[in-house]
Amino acid sequence: MIRSTYYLLRPAVKPLLFVAFLLAFSACGTTHTSGSYTAPTNVVSDVQEFDVSGIHVIMRQSAETPVVSAILFIRGGDAAIPPDEPVSAEYFAMKVVTAGGTQNIGKAYFRKKIVSMGTGINGENGRDYSALSFKCTRENFDTSWAYFTDVILHPSFDSTEFENFKKSVLLGLNSRAIDAESYSTYAADSIYYAGHPYGRMYTPEDVQRETISLMQMHFKNLMVKARLVLSVVGNISRKELTDKIESTIASLPEGSYTPIKIGPPAKAFSPGAYFPPFDRKLPTDYIVGYYLAPSKGDPDYYPYLRLRNFFGGFVFNHIRVQHNLAYAPNVDDREGQTSNGMITLQTPYVDSAIHIIYDDVDFFQHNRIRESAIREGVAGWATRNYMNAETTEQQAVYLGQAVLETGDWHNAFFSYEKLASVTPDELVTAANKYLRNFNWVIIGDTAGIDKSLLLSR
Amino acid sequence: MRPYLILTCIALIGTSVGLTQTANAQLPPWTRFTLDNGLEVLVVENHLTPIATIEIAVKNGSFTEPPEINGLSHLYEHMFFTANARDTTEDDFLGRVDDLGIVYNGETHEEQVEYYFTLPKENLEQGLDFMATAITSPLFKEDELHKQKEVVLGEFDRDEALPLFKFGRKMEEALWDGWMSRKDPLGTRPAIKAATREKMLFIKGKYYLPNNSLLIVTGDVKTEDIRRLVPKYFLRWQKGPDPFIADPPQRVPPLTHPLFVQDTVDEPRAIVKVQWHGPSIGLDDKGTYVADVFSYIITQPEHPFSKSLMETGLAQGLNFWYYTQRYVGPITADIITTPEHLQETMKIFWQQVAKFDDPSYFTDEELETAKNVLRTQTLYRSEKPSSFSHDLAFWWAAAGLDYYGHYLDDLSKVTRKDIADYVHRYIQGRPYVLGVAMSKAAAVVTEPSLAKLGNPNMEVHP
Numbered sequence: 001m002i003r004s005t006y007y008l009l010r011p012a013v014k015p016l017l018f019v020a021f022l023l024a025f026s027a028c029g030t031t032h033t034s035g036s037y038t039a040p041t042n043v044v045s046d047v048q049e050f051d052v053s054g055i056h057v058i059m060r061q062s063a064e065t066p067v068v069s070a071i072l073f074i075r076g077g078d079a080a081i082p083p084d085e086p087v088s089a090e091y092f093a094m095k096v097v098t099a100g101g102t103q104n105i106g107k108a109y110f111r112k113k114i115v116s117m118g119t120g121i122n123g124e125n126g127r128d129y130s131a132l133s134f135k136c137t138r139e140n141f142d143t144s145w146a147y148f149t150d151v152i153l154h155p156s157f158d159s160t161e162f163e164n165f166k167k168s169v170l171l172g173l174n175s176r177a178i179d180a181e182s183y184s185t186y187a188a189d190s191i192y193y194a195g196h197p198y199g200r201m202y203t204p205e206d207v208q209r210e211t212i213s214l215m216q217m218h219f220k221n222l223m224v225k226a227r228l229v230l231s232v233v234g235n236i237s238r239k240e241l242t243d244k245i246e247s248t249i250a251s252l253p254e255g256s257y258t259p260i261k262i263g264p265p266a267k268a269f270s271p272g273a274y275f276p277p278f279d280r281k282l283p284t285d286y287i288v289g290y291y292l293a294p295s296k297g298d299p300d301y302y303p304y305l306r307l308r309n310f311f312g313g314f315v316f317n318h319i320r321v322q323h324n325l326a327y328a329p330n331v332d333d334r335e336g337q338t339s340n341g342m343i344t345l346q347t348p349y350v351d352s353a354i355h356i357i358y359d360d361v362d363f364f365q366h367n368r369i370r371e372s373a374i375r376e377g378v379a380g381w382a383t384r385n386y387m388n389a390e391t392t393e394q395q396a397v398y399l400g401q402a403v404l405e406t407g408d409w410h411n412a413f414f415s416y417e418k419l420a421s422v423t424p425d426e427l428v429t430a431a432n433k434y435l436r437n438f439n440w441v442i443i444g445d446t447a448g449i450d451k452s453l454l455l456s457r
Numbered sequence: 458m459r460p461y462l463i464l465t466c467i468a469l470i471g472t473s474v475g476l477t478q479t480a481n482a483q484l485p486p487w488t489r490f491t492l493d494n495g496l497e498v499l500v501v502e503n504h505l506t507p508i509a510t511i512e513i514a515v516k517n518g519s520f521t522e523p524p525e526i527n528g529l530s531h532l533y534e535h536m537f538f539t540a541n542a543r544d545t546t547e548d549d550f551l552g553r554v555d556d557l558g559i560v561y562n563g564e565t566h567e568e569q570v571e572y573y574f575t576l577p578k579e580n581l582e583q584g585l586d587f588m589a590t591a592i593t594s595p596l597f598k599e600d601e602l603h604k605q606k607e608v609v610l611g612e613f614d615r616d617e618a619l620p621l622f623k624f625g626r627k628m629e630e631a632l633w634d635g636w637m638s639r640k641d642p643l644g645t646r647p648a649i650k651a652a653t654r655e656k657m658l659f660i661k662g663k664y665y666l667p668n669n670s671l672l673i674v675t676g677d678v679k680t681e682d683i684r685r686l687v688p689k690y691f692l693r694w695q696k697g698p699d700p701f702i703a704d705p706p707q708r709v710p711p712l713t714h715p716l717f718v719q720d721t722v723d724e725p726r727a728i729v730k731v732q733w734h735g736p737s738i739g740l741d742d743k744g745t746y747v748a749d750v751f752s753y754i755i756t757q758p759e760h761p762f763s764k765s766l767m768e769t770g771l772a773q774g775l776n777f778w779y780y781t782q783r784y785v786g787p788i789t790a791d792i793i794t795t796p797e798h799l800q801e802t803m804k805i806f807w808q809q810v811a812k813f814d815d816p817s818y819f820t821d822e823e824l825e826t827a828k829n830v831l832r833t834q835t836l837y838r839s840e841k842p843s844s845f846s847h848d849l850a851f852w853w854a855a856a857g858l859d860y861y862g863h864y865l866d867d868l869s870k871v872t873r874k875d876i877a878d879y880v881h882r883y884i885q886g887r888p889y890v891l892g893v894a895m896s897k898a899a900a901v902v903t904e905p906s907l908a909k910l911g912n913p914n915m916e917v918h919p
Binding site for chain 1: 504505506507508547548551555556557558559560575576577580604607608611612614615617618619620722723724725726757758759767768770773774795822825826829830832833834836837840841842843
């Protein structure tokens with residue numbers, strides 16, 4: 001048994017906690033996080049939440065910063081796209097609408113003006129919601145807002161941008177199997193979420209079906225107030241923002257939106273091991289492991305989060321630090337209406353790595369962690385929380401997401417109290433409930449891999 | 458500029474021992490002072506979130522590496538996060554990281570190595586103490602060195618699995634013909650395998666000196682606290698001889714003729730890269746400002762360079778940029794197209810290059826927009842103190858803080874003539890490396906070559 005494991009169990013010895021080593025590769029880099037300290041209660045306060053003519057608004061006035069960020073979240077996302085529409089509809093709508101000017105402002109002038117202000121107007125799609133956003137300097141807020149809302153109210157859907165984007169997406173899809181790392185995640189999504197709303201993958205056939213009129217129709221259906229949450233952070237007063245909304249996007253139709261309820265995929269309830277073929281010979285195997293995880297707002301969320309933090313630290317420490325089997329083993333979550341834990345690593349020593357991971361699973365399923373170790377390990381969370389709140393854009397993202405995912409902006413950042421008050425029994429329960437039914441996808445030289453081992457948890 | 462944009466418009470007044478303060482309407486003020494042992498210290502206060510970032514940059518990296526030790530700056534960076542005189546095992550080191558709530562990272566580049574801790578402000582003093590101990594007293598234990606060598610070799614495995622890694626390597630080898638080690642922080646497998654504790658100690662003794670380093674503290678800190686605390690922990694760091702006086706780094710010699718690089722990659726696109734040797738800090742500072750402005754003119758979406766390649770659908774991706782370096786920064790054009798459009802794309806590309814020095818090639822508005830974009834992006838980057846420290850470290854190493862302090866002022870002085878001079882000196886008529894990566898099947902059909910894809914009208918001056 002590894003020494004640091006004992007430390008978590010022995011009250012008299014200072015614990016070694018290897019907490020959530022997040023790997024951010026830059027040039028040649030290594031990243032790790034961790035910690036313990038007396039945590040404050042709120043990362044951000046003075047947040048206001050209100051409705052303007054039926055549009056739900058979350059805002060934080062921050063007088064200290066010269067940058068303003070605004071994000072218009074749109075409920076629904078790819079998972080809510082009707083089966084008869086291409087699943088790429090929202091992707092196209094979000095990207096093309098922001099690239100081609102508006103019906104009132106020609107593309108060339110629009111682009112020149114936006115670039116000259118240093119303003120970025122962007123669109124992103126997601127599984128449960130999508131977003132249109134902009135970031136600008138305070139001095140350019142009025143003009144940026146006017147351009148942003150004109151995109152929403154009077155989109156042009158430039159045909160050249162549409163055709164070029166379509167071509168680019170098709171090329172990208174045909175290139176998907178080149179990069180083993182991204183392909184392994186794509187394969188894991190396809191397999192784990194097969195038959196599930198999250199399992200509708202973009203295909204060339206799907207993209208070929210895209211037309212400007214389909215995209216326009218989809219965008220029009222999205223732009224109803226019932227779907228929208230506007231999140232704004234910067235040196236903007238509530239009155240100024242309210243006036244701006246009332247004179248622009250308040251004119252959008254009310255519309256209606258009935259959230260779809262999305263549960264776990266069928267594969268979340270039994271172990272699996274899959275070896276999709278890959279054309280190229282690889283120097284290492286690419287391993288992705290999925291398992292069911294609780295979503296934000298679930299009573300199990302914080303116990304699981306604390307568990308995942310310990311578990312991720314163990315996996316990193318044992319696989320990289322102790323045994324040198326992989327450079328960047330990582331445990332993370334993909335959160336949504338239904339969430340999954342995600343183990344990723346690259347190693348030619350698959351069986352050895354899986355043995356270690358399962359030993360760690362067994363440890364947490366059968367041992368009670370000291371309460372003090374649970375409490376003391378939250379410092380790194382505090383640091384990371386604040387790093388996530390350094391910019392107006394990050395704050396706007398987290399605040400809006402919290403409203404969409406939990407209905408309460410207070411959940412935008414981790415609660416130290418809830419993390420620190422997780423009990424040893426709750427950790428054991430979470431380990432037994434969630435660290436199981438692993439679905440593994442492995443790409444590379446898979447000959448000789450012990451499939452029964454993979455399927456044993 | 459840096460691969461990701463980083464600029465500032467803070468004016469620096471005075472740089473020797475003592476304290477100087479600067480202020481600017483757009484950016485938070487900073488304070489700069491130097492300890493008696495030569496360690497420069499930079500403080501940028503930002504009180505929006507209660508965390509602080511402590512960063513040390515050292516002028517080390519691949520530019521100091523001949524082939525036989527290529528990659529050891531990077532290995533050293535890994536060893537920083539292992540045992541030191543107080544935390545005598547890697548576990549102890551990580552335990553202290555844990556106790557202090559630290560998020561940490563290290564980066565090795567061509568001309569600098571960076572180490573940084575972000576932590577709750579309450580732990581600032583302990584963090585400074587920890588950083589000082591780690592930078593001054595690494596133990597380089599044999600077992601940990603062995604482990605980190607394996608970890609670094611694992612990075613090679615990972616990188617080599619990337620589809621365009623080999624192509625990128627080939628391009629670099631052509632561009633830095635015979636001088637690859639000076640431009641490649643990842644290094645080579647044989648050099649990593651041959652690393653020893655003695656070599657680590659040699660690097661430490663030669664480069665890890667306070668007078669070859671910069672300490673940056675950003676975030677929710679008080680400058681007067683930093684003034685008080687830094688000497689307490691960092692004055693024990695012993696000054697040494699300037700490593701670059703006895704052993705001055707050498708600049709890569711100029712290319713003498715155009716080169717063509719080809720690689721096969723199993724994908725439907727054609728990936729094209731064209732690179733020139735650009736200006737160097739210390740030889741042509743003005744050229745480096747001009748390079749950034751020019752790149753930001755022609756990559757504006759409405760500029761003919763971008764429109765003729767992107768809007769026409771010939772290219773699916775396009776970038777043109779300069780990487781600021783003291784020892785030759787490359788100018789790079791990245792183009793993503795398809796094999797069937799490859800020749801037409803390159804024909805248009807070279808037609809545009811031929812116009813680079815035309816006085817009517819860009820408008821006054823585009824020139825001003827380029828300067829404004831650079832300024833605004835600087836503002837955005839400075840919004841995040843935990844990463845702005847990395848920008849400061851980069852500029853200090855590559856160009857010096859005085860250069861950086863005057864950067865936006867000097868950008869604003871760039872004229873059309875400056876741009877024409879830059880284009881003549883570094884791009885038009887100058888040797889370049891042209892690379893294409895595409896599938897073997899497509900290459901058989903289109904037969905890429907320098908003769909077909911290079912600029913037939915380009916007279917190359919030696």
